[in-house]
Amino acid sequence: MTTFLTMQKEQIKMQYQTKFALRDFAGKPLGYYLVDREDLGASNATTAVPDPSEHILVIDVSGSMCGDIADMRSTIEKLLTLEEFNNDALKVSLISYSSHGDCRIHFQKVTVAEVMAPGSKHLAEIRKLNVRGLTGISQALQVAETLIDDKVTTCISLHTDGYANDPSPYSEAQHLVAVANAIAQHPRAFCNTVAYRANCDFPLLTALANKLSGRCIQAQGIKQVYQALHDTTALLASKVAPVIEAGIGNADFVAFVSRSGQKILGGTESLKVRGVAESDDKLLFRYRKVTEADFNASSAPLDEGLPLLAFARVQVALGNLNLAKYAMITTRNKGLRQHARALVGSEVAAMTADLERHLFSDLTCAWATEYGLGATGPAILDVLGLLTEYQKSIRVNVKALASGYKRRGLKRVAGTRLADGTIEKPKYDLKPKGPQGEWIALSGVEINRANATANLRLVQDANLVAVPDGTVIPEVAGIPLDLKSFNNYTVVGDGVINVPVLPIRTSDKRCFQALKDKGLVTGEFNPEAQLDLDLSKLPVVGYDAQFDIPVGTFERLLRLTVVQKVLGGMLKEAAPPSLTPEQVTALKEHCLSPALYFSSPTCNPYADLNDAIAKGEVDTRVSYNVELGTLEITSAEKLKSGNAYLQRRFTRKDGQGKEIDKPTLDLALADGQWGVKALTAKTKLDAVDALCYPIYEAFLGTGNRPFLTELVVELGWDAADLHDLEIALGHLTGRCPEAAVETLTKLKGAVGRALDETYRTVVAPLAFYVGSTGLVPDAFGALALTAEQLLKAHPAVSLSKAEKEEGVFYEIPGGHLLTVTTSTENFSTEAGVKVASAL
Structure with missing residues (x-):
């Protein structure tokens, strides 16, 4: 030290x-x-006579200040009470602001002695401060600028708890630049900014303070607000340097x-x-x-x-x-x-x-x-790639893994919570075949598409059993049950190592040698020996990683995502070609999908989540989301669900010609006809419409189908595949939907694989890098932009509430936009796991 x-x-x-x-x-x-x-x-x-000085207080009274305004009033009064003894000649002005057009000068250029005088109307103005409306900062600074006297030292103290958003973030950003330039022309004026709350626009406020020769304070409480104001008045009471x-x-x-x-x-x-x-x-x-x-x-x-x-x-x-x-x-x-x-x-x-x-x-x-x-050695992401390459040969010691494992999500329990608060258990469960062993096969490594999270997926053979007697059910509706049980373990969660030591063994000598070459194991190959891979000191990613996001990548992802939504909705209730509807129903009754995946209903074990948090059974963590987008559509989250977009632009009549209210895509397999909804004056078409409409039109048969040709080419299919697809869609409109299911199911699989490949090779590695390092690749040369800065440069960008409040944006090569936001996630503590396990 x-x-x-x-x-x-x-x-x-x-x-x-x-x-x-x-x-x-x-x-x-x-x-x-x-x-x-x-x-x-x-x-x-210390003995010099201070120059005349003025302090202009600019106070945010927007609605979000509701919880702070009372403390703000008392803090200003407390400060001026102290200054009455220290510097009663200091002149003070008070401005409050909220929505655009609502900016008030409560008093101006009044000495502290006058403010604090008995029966002072100025003090009454302080005590009447209350919340009202949105946040229009620039108007208040513009008024403050008119009060500056170049003959005296003047400090503007700008207080806000949010984002400059009224009349709009774009116009506010423009006006703030203009008013900051105007204030900067005054030779003896400076501006301090005080940022309330964690989610206010700190980058904007610190940039404003830097431009106007001031300080930016992130106030975690009213004590820091008082200290910031006190420091300013103390400075103004001293001899200020030229x-x-x-x-x-x-x-x-x-x-x-x-x-x-x-x-x-x-x-x-x-x-x-x-x-x-x-x-x-x-x-x-x-x-x-x-x-x-x-x-x-x-x-x-x-x-x-x-x-x-x-x-x-x-x-x-x-x-x-x-x-x-x-x-x-x-x-x-x-x-x-x-x-x-x-x-x-x-x-x-x-x-x-x-x-x-x-x-x-x-x-x-x-x-x-x-x-x-201080992290050296191979990147964990590269190690996980190696394990994926040899996954068929790898077993994981799940007992050793679980001993130091940190849960990152809410523990759920099987069953449905009833109105009386009790939990009704499902009739069926999945149990591993044979005794529970230590060594479980590795099925794969899953890299999250939008954050720096990597999971190991373990698999073992399992039986379907009846609850509560445990009777094994070998088949359902004549279908033999060859079932698998899957469990995920998070190795890296939001860029943080969650498994310091990964205990594995491998039967493949090539895998052992590859691990040895990376310095992760020593000695000679022994297929029965446990290999403890120490991940604790490794970097999560290579800091010198290179990324290339080809032009059009995001547009391709959006197209494929929309197609996936359409096909998923159409085939939601469709039976696979090999099964009858009765067999599908029987499988559902046993919590099985047509592909024989077990999925029983689960519920939150905590009747009152807030109570569970108070008891320490549930805690929260911050999760980063890194989304690829463009200036037209900032993320795939902007896409509506398959049925929501259908209901926005299309109509459906049943076999008798009756209009169906709120139609769903699965009706494509029923008798009826699609139509196009007439646009109204309230309908505002946007970039999402430009993307989705021709895709829906192609699959619903309400217009031309040039998109199908583009899709077939994009997937690498040939003319014969296009012909089969057109025939299948013709069967839908020709009232023979069953004949279309097999082709559409094949298409859905191809689209899913294309999506997975693009995310796996292009998007996920970038999101993983940004989320784990906190860096955007230097090669991109991108500056961090707030919502206001982005809207100033691109006024047409449409941002969600979360993006406006906490988003950070980077314009990167290829016409792409990288957006980083955070979300708060709940997870079960050890105490919470015990509560859930006891149910």
Whole structure:
């Protein structure tokens, strides 16, 4: 343990140039920098008479502030009570804002003494603050800008708990840029921002503070709000330094740091620093990127402390999250490693707060001796790929695996919860054949399509048994039952290693040798020996992985997904060609699908989920979702269900010509006729309609079928396959649906395989990389964008509520958009598993 930033402290005081090598998560150098450090000094201004100053409070009173507004009122009053003794000549203005057009000046340029006077109408205005409407920030800043007097030092304190969204995120983003530029023209004004709640638009607020020479505070509670306001009034009560012109010179990047003033600013252009006390320390860092040869030739000392922390903090404000994280990890500060995967607003805010704590004070922390994240060896994703290649030879010691296993989902129990709260057990269950052994066969490795989660799928032979006597049922409706029992175990969950040691054995000497080549096993091959694969120190993915997302990839995925929805709906109730409807019904009654997969009803074992959370039986975790999309359709989640889109654009008449209300796709196998719904003035067609309509039209037979030719080509089918498909669809409209089932089932399988292949080879690896590292591949050169920034650049983009509140967006090559959001997932604790098992 050592005090951070004390390394080479005396040497740095004597040297005006230092250097560092920026490194990636694997510890490999990415770039080399020479840093010119200029100490602007601090004067003893404790006895100086402070300049006249003003404080403009800009308070968010939108509806979402309902839980905070009472504390906000009392905090302002408490602050001004204190200032009445310290600086009663300070002039204060109070502005509140909510929806567009609702912005009020409660009082302006009133001294603290006047505000706090007995019977003050100004104090009454503070006490009347209440919530009302949406969040229109720009209008309030525009009003605040009109109150700035260039003869006095002015601080605007902007408070908000949400996103600038009224009249729209796009217009707000435009107006905020304009008003920020206007405020920046005032030589003695600066703006601090205070972000309430974890899901507010922290990237926007920190960028605004950086542009306007202020600070951005992520307030976790009212105490931090008070401290932020108090720090501002204390500064205004002191002797404020004149505007500092921080020229960038021949550098690539410049940062200003005041540790005592707790201010950090920076950018790729010269800075004008305002809002710093004369008594505060003032440091300038000018960064110049150089070649490796010039770096090695320089005699400047290595400094991986303050210059790197300042570099990281400013990169956050500029939206360069990858660079910020590389600088943070290059410090080798172990305490900062926890933020390596920060992606969404609340996590970036926590990372920023931690960077500032280390930047502004000498904290005690642990140092790593090595660069990077300390993970070495083959990537776990590559190891899982190897296991997939040899899966037929691999068995897993499930008892050893379960001993240290962490459950990641809610434990469910077989049965249906009745109205009285009791659980009715199903009549049938699936039990492994023979005694439960330790070694279970590996059936495959499943990589999640949208997050960094990988599961082992284990399989064993099983019997269908009656409940409760356990009688084995060898066949149903004359169908012999050759059943399998499947269980999934999460090896990596949301980028975190969930199985530190994976106990396996293999009967294939090639598999053993491949594991040995990766350094995972030693010794000689023994097909009966347990091999403990230590995953705990391995990187989840290769940090230097390369990705290529071909143009049109997402459009292909969308087309195939829509076809899958249509076919799935059509064939939902269809019996396979080999079975009669009566056999399918009998299988369903025994909890079996026509493909002989067992699926009994299950339910949540906790009657009251909130009560289970309170008792510690259920806990929550954060899950990352990484979605590929385009600017037209940001993710496949925007697609409606098969029947929902059908009901939006199409109609159905039964065999007697009667209109069917809310038709479903499975009616394709019944007597009747499809039609096209007439558009109304309320129907707004969008990109989803442009995609879905011709596909539905082709399968329902309501128009031309050029899409079928495109689909057949895309799947690699030939003219004969197209002919069979057209005949099959003709059978549907020709009232002979049974003849179509076999061809449509074949098509459904081909579409599913094509989807799986594209996700497996193109999409899932990228989602896994982003979700596990918190990085977007450097080769993409993509900046992190908030919803507001995305809408500013592309006003027509349609975003969901979750995307607007917590989404981070990256425009990547191939015309694609990468969207990262989070969701909260429940999981059963050990206590919760015991409760479920006892039912």
